[in-house]
Amino acid sequence: MEKNRSMSHSRGIIALVLAASVAGCAQNSRELNQTLGALGGAAVGVAIGQAFGSGSGRVAASIIGGVVGGLVGSAIAQSLSQTDRTALAQASDDALRDLPDGESRVWQAPESGKNIKITTSNTRTAERDLKVERITQVAAPGAGFEVLGLPYRATASLRLRATPNLDDNNVIGGFQAGDRIQVAGRTADGSWHLVSRNGVAIGYVHGDFISPLETAETVTVAEAEPEMTGGVDLDAAPRAETVVQSKVTCRDVSYELGAEKEVVESCKAPDGAWKLG
Numbered sequence: 001m002e003k004n005r006s007m008s009h010s011r012g013i014i015a016l017v018l019a020a021s022v023a024g025c026a027q028n029s030r031e032l033n034q035t036l037g038a039l040g041g042a043a044v045g046v047a048i049g050q051a052f053g054s055g056s057g058r059v060a061a062s063i064i065g066g067v068v069g070g071l072v073g074s075a076i077a078q079s080l081s082q083t084d085r086t087a088l089a090q091a092s093d094d095a096l097r098d099l100p101d102g103e104s105r106v107w108q109a110p111e112s113g114k115n116i117k118i119t120t121s122n123t124r125t126a127e128r129d130l131k132v133e134r135i136t137q138v139a140a141p142g143a144g145f146e147v148l149g150l151p152y153r154a155t156a157s158l159r160l161r162a163t164p165n166l167d168d169n170n171v172i173g174g175f176q177a178g179d180r181i182q183v184a185g186r187t188a189d190g191s192w193h194l195v196s197r198n199g200v201a202i203g204y205v206h207g208d209f210i211s212p213l214e215t216a217e218t219v220t221v222a223e224a225e226p227e228m229t230g231g232v233d234l235d236a237a238p239r240a241e242t243v244v245q246s247k248v249t250c251r252d253v254s255y256e257l258g259a260e261k262e263v264v265e266s267c268k269a270p271d272g273a274w275k276l277g
Helices: 010-025 029-039 041-052 058-071 082-098
Strands: 104-108 115-135 145-154 158-161 171-175 180-186 192-197 200-206 210-212 239-257 260-268 274-276
Touching: 082 104, 082 115, 082 239, 082 274, 115 145, 145 192, 171 200, 180 210
Parallel strands: 115 200, 145 239
Antiparallel strands: 104 115, 115 239, 145 180, 145 210, 158 171, 158 200, 180 192, 192 200, 239 260, 260 274
């Protein structure tokens, strides 16, 4: 049985209030854009993304935050309204998912009508120190963790485990055949996949019993059914953060508006979003 869960983050709400306060002081949209740029790119962008985000709001939470954060403070971003930036976020996500290296598309801003050329290039695997948030009951992934950020489907009933092995004492939940899950990544040997919900790792499943969905659709994640744990609520469990040396897929994305050009590195995050900057 699947249940929809969405979680808001208080720090994101606080950040949104801060952004709203800045907006109240600005006299026009250009002044607001420059003020946001002065606050700092990535921090402002991610905070705005968190404020809008929920369990199913992948584009709103991650893409908007990443794109706004990657471009705030640039000449291109300062020329766009918030409405245009939000639309650019979706266009960037589409380009990063769909365009092969070296191909471009021209995107028109819905409010200002400005045409921006978006080009993707230089797809590569890179090693990054990745911060993984997990419930404390779940072991942190080891070095060589490969970020996937993809929706999968359970092909059979399977157990959710606290550690990536077949120890009978590490079962903390399970999924039914057909359940959709969000896979943050897999262990270095490729056998075990780390499942996440709302950006938090909740356990490991074996790769033999899951298959990737054909499209990168927004995932309604199944709630893990408790097994042998007395009904542990995974969402309410204590959390920890661990920095893990990971393999991630990165691409360059360029934005051209008239004589202005910005090139930003974008890497795929465990939640499936492309994070810029």
